[in-house]
Amino acid sequence: MFKHILFVCIGNICRSPSAEVMMRDALAGRGIEVTSAGLGALVNHGIDATAQELLVERGLDGSAHRARQVTPQILSAADLVLVMEKKHLKRIMEIAPEASGKSFLLGKWNEDCEIPDPYRQQRPAFEHVYRLMAEGVESWKRYV
Template identity: 75%
Template structure:
């Protein structure tokens, strides 16, 4: 049973905090803790404005988010680690080899689909990524 899920991307200001907020809401009745971190986090930065706007338009709020750097301790404390890209999995395993058996793509149930980084792109890219993350979150919920 998963009690602590960590969502990971690079900067921890677009994808992972958005997926964190969506997943936290989806599992709120299950007593599961959901957090996020970045492999190259923009530490203490707020969620990207476009990502936050899309969250709000879908009934979520990432306003309290502050980016944080991934660490071996965060990885150790997680029962499940969800990433956006395969290269994130490889970097996590390099940091904490023991995390290999619990680290998967958010898009695992969509044929191991990767979710591209929308950072510094137009709103359309953020909309596409938001939709991919919503699908990924929805597909994981049935297993949690």
């Protein structure tokens, strides 16, 4: 049973906080903590404006988010770590090898789909990434 799900990307201002909010909503009422962190976090920055806009359009809100740097302790506290790209898995193995067995792509159940970074791109890139994350969240729901 998963009690704590951690999403990881690079800056912790676009993908991982959006996926965090989406998963928290999808698992509401189940007593599962959902958090996020970044491998190269823009510490204390809020969620990207375009990412927040897409969440709000779907009745969600990431405005309380503040980016944080992933640490071995944060990885250790999670029961499941979901990342956006294969290179994130490799980096987690370097930071905390013991977390490798509980770290997977968000797109694992969607043919190991990687979710590209939309940072500093136009809204269509964010919309594409949002769709991929929504599919990933939906596919993981049955396993958590």
